Amino acid sequence: MSILTYISKRLAQAIPVLLIISLFAFSIIHLVPGDPVHVMLGSHASEESIATLRNQLGLDKPLTTQYVEFLTKAIGLDFGSSLFLRAPVGPIVVERAKNSASLLIYAVIVSLSIAVPLAMLAAVRRNRLPDHLVRIFTTVAFAMPAFWTALLLVLIFSLRLKLFPTSGLGQGFPDRILSLTLPAITVGFYLAPVLLRSLRASLTETLSAEFVEAARARGLSEGRVLFKHVLRNSLIAMITVLGVNIGFLISGAVVVENVFAIPGLGSLMVSSVISRDYPVVVALILVFGVAVVFVNLLVDLSYAVLDPRIRL
Amino acid sequence: MTSPDLDRGHIPSSAWKRLQNRALSDRRWSAYTLWAGIVIILLISVISFGAPLFGFTEPNQTDLLNTLAPPSWEHPFGTDDLGRDVLTRVVYAGRVDLTFGIITTYVSLFIGLFIGALAGYFGGLFDTIVMRLVDLVISFPFIVLILAIAAIVGPGLTGAYIGVLVVSWALYARLTRGEMLAMREKQYIMNAQTLGYSTWRIIFIHSIPNLLRSNLVFSMSDIVLNILTLAALSYLGLGVAPPTAEWGEIIAQGQKHLFTAWWISTLPGLIIVLVGVGFSLVGDGLADRLGEHGGGA
Numbered sequence: 001m002s003i004l005t006y007i008s009k010r011l012a013q014a015i016p017v018l019l020i021i022s023l024f025a026f027s028i029i030h031l032v033p034g035d036p037v038h039v040m041l042g043s044h045a046s047e048e049s050i051a052t053l054r055n056q057l058g059l060d061k062p063l064t065t066q067y068v069e070f071l072t073k074a075i076g077l078d079f080g081s082s083l084f085l086r087a088p089v090g091p092i093v094v095e096r097a098k099n100s101a102s103l104l105i106y107a108v109i110v111s112l113s114i115a116v117p118l119a120m121l122a123a124v125r126r127n128r129l130p131d132h133l134v135r136i137f138t139t140v141a142f143a144m145p146a147f148w149t150a151l152l153l154v155l156i157f158s159l160r161l162k163l164f165p166t167s168g169l170g171q172g173f174p175d176r177i178l179s180l181t182l183p184a185i186t187v188g189f190y191l192a193p194v195l196l197r198s199l200r201a202s203l204t205e206t207l208s209a210e211f212v213e214a215a216r217a218r219g220l221s222e223g224r225v226l227f228k229h230v231l232r233n234s235l236i237a238m239i240t241v242l243g244v245n246i247g248f249l250i251s252g253a254v255v256v257e258n259v260f261a262i263p264g265l266g267s268l269m270v271s272s273v274i275s276r277d278y279p280v281v282v283a284l285i286l287v288f289g290v291a292v293v294f295v296n297l298l299v300d301l302s303y304a305v306l307d308p309r310i311r312l
Numbered sequence: 313m314t315s316p317d318l319d320r321g322h323i324p325s326s327a328w329k330r331l332q333n334r335a336l337s338d339r340r341w342s343a344y345t346l347w348a349g350i351v352i353i354l355l356i357s358v359i360s361f362g363a364p365l366f367g368f369t370e371p372n373q374t375d376l377l378n379t380l381a382p383p384s385w386e387h388p389f390g391t392d393d394l395g396r397d398v399l400t401r402v403v404y405a406g407r408v409d410l411t412f413g414i415i416t417t418y419v420s421l422f423i424g425l426f427i428g429a430l431a432g433y434f435g436g437l438f439d440t441i442v443m444r445l446v447d448l449v450i451s452f453p454f455i456v457l458i459l460a461i462a463a464i465v466g467p468g469l470t471g472a473y474i475g476v477l478v479v480s481w482a483l484y485a486r487l488t489r490g491e492m493l494a495m496r497e498k499q500y501i502m503n504a505q506t507l508g509y510s511t512w513r514i515i516f517i518h519s520i521p522n523l524l525r526s527n528l529v530f531s532m533s534d535i536v537l538n539i540l541t542l543a544a545l546s547y548l549g550l551g552v553a554p555p556t557a558e559w560g561e562i563i564a565q566g567q568k569h570l571f572t573a574w575w576i577s578t579l580p581g582l583i584i585v586l587v588g589v590g591f592s593l594v595g596d597g598l599a600d601r602l603g604e605h606g607g608g609a
Contacts, residue, residue, distance in 0.1 A: 031464045143588020147547045148581035159571050250453035255544050273463045281463045288456045
């Protein structure tokens with residue numbers, strides 16, 4: 001199978017998933033007990049403004065028409081207007097998605113630089129002291145609430161040592177990196193124990209594989225065996241582990257964005273849920289859903305590139 | 313405990329002795345982790361549910377002459393901006409959080425176990441649809457899904473319960489379904505089929521008890537996750553609302569005094585970590601005992 005057929009096949013498989021996500025996002029406003037328009041405008045709204053909003057949201061049309069309109073508009077990134085920000089949702093989401101994406105990428109880098117060396121250490125010294133220490137680290141880190149870790153970091157590095165800003169995003173690239181550092185460390189630290197567990201298992205398995213024995217038998221140095229043969233073969237495992245945990249990663253980022261007041265999708269999601277700004281909530285569910293589907297697609301494609309056997 | 317009875321083969325006796333000792337100390341180690349975990353969880357549960365017996369009287373007792381007092385013998389975790397004793401609030405919060413963790417985990421375990429067993433046993437279209445749904449729920453960021461539920465139901469403890477239940481059955485369903493697929497081919501299930509037992513009897517009497525094991529191991533880390541989720545929701549202002557004491561709520565309330573009164577937000581976190589470590593230790597110990605390894609996440 002050529003790589004192009006593989007890509008188109010995977011894309012076709014993603015369509016039903018995207019449809020289910022869109023159906024869920026669409027139904028949110030209809031699942032609200034009582035009248036969503038009343039909930040959004042509060043009890044003091046006039047009949048006139050209620051009717052206007054209902055018309056604006058298209059709630060006076062038949063359900064199927066509403067859904068088809070919703071889908072066609074969503075494809076064009078038209079999610080209607082936010083009630084509280086008094087602006088179209090599309091551009092706001094795009095702007096904030098950039099901030100969230102920078103945080104996520106930074107956090108993945110931090111997380112891998114914690115998890116990969118520790119997993120290697122644990123796998124190589126299996127059931128010895130280093131492995132036990134790594135296990136203790138994993139257990140403790142897994143139990144730490146992300147928002148609490150964030151506050152500890154703020155207390156030490158922002159308030160006492162004054163190395164990083166406590167919240168917000170600065171202007172310009174160096175400032176942004178500086179203000180994203182503590183959030184990225186928090187999210188990275190949140191994800192690390194989950195990555196570590198799976199990576200340790202897969203590295204342990206690779207270490208007992210025959211080709212490792214063969215490499216050792218040929219007299220290669222232990223470092224060369226480890227870094228050239230074992231680590232390279234664990235690359236696929238690493239990508240899988242990241243792909244599987246993308247939802248966990250985003251969940252961590254949603255909470256952490258709120259601690260550090262980063263204008264990203266997560267903080268927008270929370271404020272919109274609190275203010276009952278349904279057009280924004282609906283748009284964000286779609287965006288998160290599409291992001292997850294897209295990342296999973298990328299993960300699968302990277303397998304196909306890294307390991308030609310998978311394309312068969 | 314007797315030493316493992318294995319074929320020694322040609323292993324020299326000195327090496328064999330070493331191997332035996334290693335195996336024995338591993339067994340002992342796993343017994344320690346299991347019991348350490350049980351002791352931690354029992355201790356915290358007993359103190360929090362029996363709070364008045366241990367001198368923790370009223371979590372919302374204010375003392376305006378004694379606000380933001382640092383940790384002392386009288387107030388080991390200090391007091392907050394209303395002069396409430398932080399440790400007392402943490403102890404009472406344990407009731408809300410532990411109850412939430414255990415109920416959400418075991419209700420979703422049984423839902424997932426049931427759905428997964430049916431999907432694995434029957435296969436076919438039902439299996440395909442269920443597993444597609446499971447994949448979707450698992451890959452979706454759970455916080456976003458729970459926030460969406462909160463947007464529907466409204467913020468509060470009920471929304472948190474519904475949200476976590478909607479999300480966390482899926483991992484159990486996937487785990488159970490995989491094991492059911494393997495179990496379906498086992499001799500004793502085939503025997504039961506040959507004997508003409510009803511499908512329900514085979515699933516409920518012969519399969520589910522065996523499927524429980526790995527689910528129980530996994531449920532320990534799930535309790536931790538669910539408690540952390542409730543704390544996060546309350547921290548975000550969408551879970552338990554003040555003045556009800558809840559771990560995330562206490563930490564959120566203390567955040568504005570982080571610089572002047574660090575103890576309000578930091579010390580309660582230690583209890584969350586302790587509870588999380590306790591459940592994880594029980595999970596690890598059970599996994600070693602039952603010879604099972606819980607799923608990732």
